[in-house]
Amino acid sequence: MAALFEARGLAIHFGGIKAVDGISFTVDAGTIFTIIGPNGAGKTTIFNLVSRIYRPTAGTILLDGADITAIPAHHIARHGIARTFQNIELFDNRSVLQNIMVGQHVHIRTNVFAETLRLPSVIAAEVKMRRKVEEIIDFLRLAPYRDARVGGLPYGVRKMVELGRALACEPKLLLLDEPSSGLNVEETDDIGVLIGDIRDVLGITVLMVEHDMRLVSAVSDRVLAVNFGRQLALGTPAEVQRDQAVIAAYLGSG
């Protein structure tokens, strides 16, 4: 299998704190790759490096062989990386539909002058975009909430909306930051099935950070365990769970 994404010696230092300190891994196309680690291990920081919210102190990020280490943050989506956030970053005052439509931003190529005149090309682009958005709404079963204001929806639904918005970017690589956080056991099971479907049905490669080991074991192809910004172990879920360094990091060495 070909590597879709690769991080080489990725590092970021905040003053003296080495939040991520030389992490390397590759994600193969069509797989689910999970990063685990105790609180404060640097998992979300890795995500923020990949989505260019932070600028790495050292290291290289490659997508499809192209170096994307230095591109501006708003070009990441255009290159095919979309993400969700640990603490849900939705556009709260807009409807579910409008939120997911924002995800299509990089796929509509109208400019403000054409929009002002509402040219036929703009209307055609809007209809095409809407069709795509409705596919995603169906896929995530969000139809009952289509016109509801996102700010007032239950947490689980909001997580789905955020996932929908990321899928609307039509990414090659989807970053999920703790997809199960705040969800109950049934909802976690559902999201596990859904993540599997995203890989198998939509053919999107998934890179996620997750705490729930049941979910990690169920869906991951590869797992990377980190602590204090460094790699502890890398392998299949079973291998990583057996790893002595990982057990020590979670339970303390006894």
Add this chain to the structure above:
Amino acid sequence: MDMKRSYRDDLRLFPGGGTMAAYAVLAAILLALPLVAGNYMLSQVTFVFINGTVAVGLMLLIGYTGQISLGHAAFFSVGAYVGAVLQIRGVPTLGALVAAGAVTGIVGVIVGLPALRMRGIYLAMATLAFAFIVEEVIVRWTSVTRGNRGLNIPDPVILGHKLSTGTDIYYLAFGVFVIVLLAVINILRGRTGRALAAILDSDIAAECMGINIALFKTIAFAVSAAATGLAGAVYGHKLGYISPEQFSIQLSVEFLMMVIIGGLGSLHGAVFGAIFVVVLPQAILLAKPLLPTRIAEQPILDTAAFGIIVILFVMFEPRGLNGYWVRMKAWFSLYPFYRRGMFKRGRIAAADLVKH
């Protein structure tokens, strides 16, 4: 309720035949108004159109993108002066109007660029400083603006038709208002509008969706400035004379009040706000004989009333006049099932708020 059958139906300007009919009736009344209304009344409605044009542009900036501006009187004056100077030098009126909008839009970009690094109170200060600079330039650049002596503007001529009466200018202001309103509606319901709304709610998420925040904030400034500049050019034609002191800080504050009192995040609100700032001084004028002489003679009565009203709105109805409008519509459509308190704590019918 009209049934939607395709995505195209969902993109229409008017959601249903009923709304379209209501706007058609409104347009017909406004078109026929000069037949029945006196000069004074017509003049006031003309000012509503001019203010409305500004309010719609300012709403895009403040209500939809979350950037504040205390410098819109300056954009208004730039538009008025560009329109006036070109008109005086013999440029056809339509060309002068377009140039007024375009030049002001470009000035908007120039102001918008440093504004990218600022928000809230700092942006307010920066735009305020910009307004002072523009005022100074107009006063000192006497070879073009004649400084404090002001400019007399010849009657505009459109398609060979000389616009000399109040009625002519009324139609000019009406036309410009409708064009700007439609333009802003189109921008807001397209890709740009969604990007602006995204920036307002969460700029970090917007950036991750591929939205170029700097670009869209600048676009918001440019569009807002262009609309205001166009309104300024029409204002010049309405008065026939412009001078620097007409474009003071107080005018900027009045513009800001239109969008706050009208209700942030709503174009209906922008129009309500524009009506409000025209009607309030009239109402105060009418109320004067009823007030004790000591109060009625105060020169700051208008300003004080404005201030108190803004405070009351911010405290009791942050959604502004549009908040009342939405509730009134809900009352009629839900009658007799409307309950008091239904709209407390944001329980407002979602569909009403998210659609504009």
